Amino acid sequence: KAGVTQTPRYLIKTRGQQVTLSCSPISGHRSVSWYQQTPGQGLQFLFEYFSETQRNKGNFPGRFSGRQFSNSRSEMNVSTLELGDSALYLCASSLDSTNEKLFFGSGTQLSVL
């Protein structure tokens, strides 16, 4: 069974640009969560989607947004990039929004120059 797939693996952008990251959950998993990992702030929750609906949102500015498609694949978008947005963005999937076992992908490493 394939794991959580995140693309691209690495991304370099400049300040002010926008970026879209993609996540394909494990087959059969319907809940997708996104986390930001930085050396300074650690792992922080961004948002969770289930059945194409945002169920939870973390304390991030509105520049961070996401969506989920009918096949459970998810994308997150960051607009007007700032230097501080440089981070590893991790996607995690679970069977549903009540199943606590999260399976993480390897992440997308975003560098903002």
Added chain:
Amino acid sequence: QQQVKQSPQSLIVQKGGISIINCAYENTAFDYFPWYQQFPGKGPALLIAIRPDVSEKKEGRFTISFNKSAKQFSLHIMDSQPGDSATYFCAAKAAGNKLTFGGGTRVLVKP
């Protein structure tokens, strides 16, 4: 407050030794406490988890001890192996699948 405090930030243990990582939380609404293991270049992987109605859970060489009254929980890695060298994160969950993570502990097991 939704914080989870983890210590130590790093530790070095000899092969065969015991690694102990501690976490403390404030929010009594947390009802699920997982530990994740992360290797460089990889995402975190679920190692073991516990609920607050259980004081201890053991899976192989990994044991979680949970103290509900003190709002603390810890991970013990018995017979530590070089392959256990990784960063370990404790976490806590309240409603939904939103995990609040501790700051991480980098464990180095020396052969």
